[in-house]
Amino acid sequence: MEQTTVAAELNGDAALVARARQGDASAFEQLVQKYERRIFRLAKNITNNDEDAEDVLQETFLKAYSHLDGFQGNSKFYTWLVRIAVNEALMKLRKRRSDKTVSLDEGVDTGEETMVREIAVWEDDPEQKYSQEEIRAILHEAIASLRPAFRTVFILRDIEELSTEETANLLELSIPAVKSRLLRARLQLRERLTRFFKRKGDDIFAYL
Secondary structure: OHHHHHHHHHHHHHHHHHHHHOOOHHHHHHHHHHHHHHHHHHHHHHHOOHHHHHHHHHHHHHHHHHOHHHOOOOOOHHHHHHHHHHHHHHHHHHHOOOOOOOOOOOOOOOOOOOOOOOOOOOOOOHHHOOOHHHHHHHHHHHHHOOOHHHHHHHHHHHHOOOOHHHHHHHHOOOHHHHHHHHHHHHHHHHHHHHHHHHHHOOOOHHHO
């Protein structure tokens, strides 16, 4: 059933792309409406800035429309959009004079091999003390604190749920590099959340 749904989605996107290539503006508008929220969310997660995310969203669809002939159909249309959006978002980060994200490398080996720290576990359940909205906000802040290289991989793999291979292709990285960055991102998130909830006397690992 799921494969049938995916196939229908792929066929639907392909038909819309074909119509858009022939000059049907309404067909491309349907693609925009279908994916703009997801692209904006992706851009915001990478840039940590609403204004930059809006710029990335606009540039992504403008470039996609201008280069529709470059979409070969070898991957999902959404994956192709993600590639454009990630490139635009990373360009935004490069243009900033300084990256204000908080580094969480303290005490963590930043080489390709990362040593797992001993993490304390507390008995209290944070769900009893925090609303889902508060937990999401805490997690979002923790993700935002990651270095861009780690944050981007984490977002693509664990939030957008792309495969390791798709992520590697999008970022032009090797598969081992993607796995290494993802591991470090997860470890750093755990460390950040450990410090936060240890102060509060809670444990949030069930949500990570």
